[in-house]
Amino acid sequence: MNPAAWDVVIVGGGLAGLSLAVELAQPEHAHLRVLVLEKRTHYQRDRTWSYWSAQPHRYTALERRRWQRWAVSFDGQRRVQTTDVNDSDAHHGSYCTLDADAFYAFAVAQIAAAPHIHLRMACPVRTVVPALLPVVRLEDGRQEAACWVMDARPAAMPTPSAAGTAGSAGLSQHFAGWEVHTATDCFDAGVVELMDFQAASAGLRFFYVLPYSRRSALVESTWISGPTVQPDYAAELRGYLRQRYGLQAYDCVYREQGRLPLQHTPSASANPRIVKLGQAAGTLRASTGFAFLETIADAQRIAGCLRHTPPNQASIPAFRRQRLDAWMDSVLLAAMEAQWTQAPHFFMALFGGTQASTLLPFLAGHATLAQRLSIALPLPKRAFLRAAWQVLRS
Ligand SMILES: Cc1cc2nc3c(=O)[nH]c(=O)nc-3n(C[C@H](O)[C@H](O)[C@H](O)COP(=O)(O)OP(=O)(O)OC[C@H]3O[C@@H](n4cnc5c(N)ncnc54)[C@H](O)[C@@H]3O)c2cc1C
Structure with a gap:
């Protein structure tokens, strides 16, 4: 018997927290009492998740587009690669993209249909106390005790002063992207521009283009660098759209921006009943900045640990990269x-x-x-x- 009010409290309903909630919303977990605490007041498109698909997954039907051709370019050279895809294996080897709002809407609907899962929005958590039964303290003074706390609050980014000028303690992938719509055809809708490198001496700099159609694309200016590099992304994007595509005028229908810590080593949890999720657990791959597939796979792994065992007897090892x-x-x-x-x-x-x-x-x-x-x-x-x-x- 678990004396806490909740079997599982998930702190942070982003990619990792919601994908775990979706796993726990499945009928085989209906015996669990699950609470998700999210500080946002509402969900909206705030990122675009792309990844190399190896096989279909729970969110495949939400994908916006898939490509089998991609290119890298530098200094007048361009390499285009194509994956061999046959009809019986239409996913293997595709580069896929999924808008975050589609994921959030799907996850919220799954949670709403599962009476044993509760999602509370506008609930910022102040701290998680590593007591025998972990306790989650909210900013508004309330607290919730749980058998398991799944903590998806992202680790703090290193600041320039904390990391020093050499930056080796704080390489990050940082970027800004615009989804632009144009009046004339200008993108090659069949080829993802994975990395169009630009000369730079303080980091690795490239543009990334996801062409949704001949007249619409997500175009991102990306850097991998130490924290002292603070680009003017808007000027970079305007210049690239002008020089590469001859575009002076376009509608910018969506913007996103991010800074992903590539050298973050997750600290061990203070209590085995507090499990880190997502980026905080280390699901972000340092060489690519990708985290989507590993995060949803980790949610499945964690849910599997709770499937056939009473929650107070379960064992949930921390995420570990090979x-x-x-x-x-x-x-x-x-x-x-x-x-x-x-x-x-x-x-x-x-x-x-x-x-x-x-x-x-x-x-x-x-x-x-x-x-x-x-x-x-x-x-x-x-x-x-x-x-x-x-x-x-x-
Ligand atoms: C703009 C952008 C684009 C990206 N694109 C890709 C991509 O193409 N492919 C890829 O694989 N990865 C991508 N990533 C990296 C990674 O997949 C995402 O960052 C992913 O959302 C990480 O999942 P997460 O659950 O760890 O963090 P998040 O999704 O950020 O979720 C954390 C949640 O915790 C909540 N929270 C924070 N503090 C508190 C608190 N105190 N109390 C309660 N709630 C709190 C936040 O509001 C948020 O909802 C991208 C990241 C960004 C920012």
């Missing part, structure tokens, strides 16, 4: 940071020298050892050996 993946990602970041001006060449070599059938499992996070080795082969040996040595010593 060590080899984490190491390879650290080496890539160290190699880039040692020579920002060379970093675009690394990606051009990677995309030019590796087949899509090898690259995609790596990007999706489930490459074999042989695939990892063939990914490493086209990369410049000296720079990467030096970076590997540096990571091993740190």
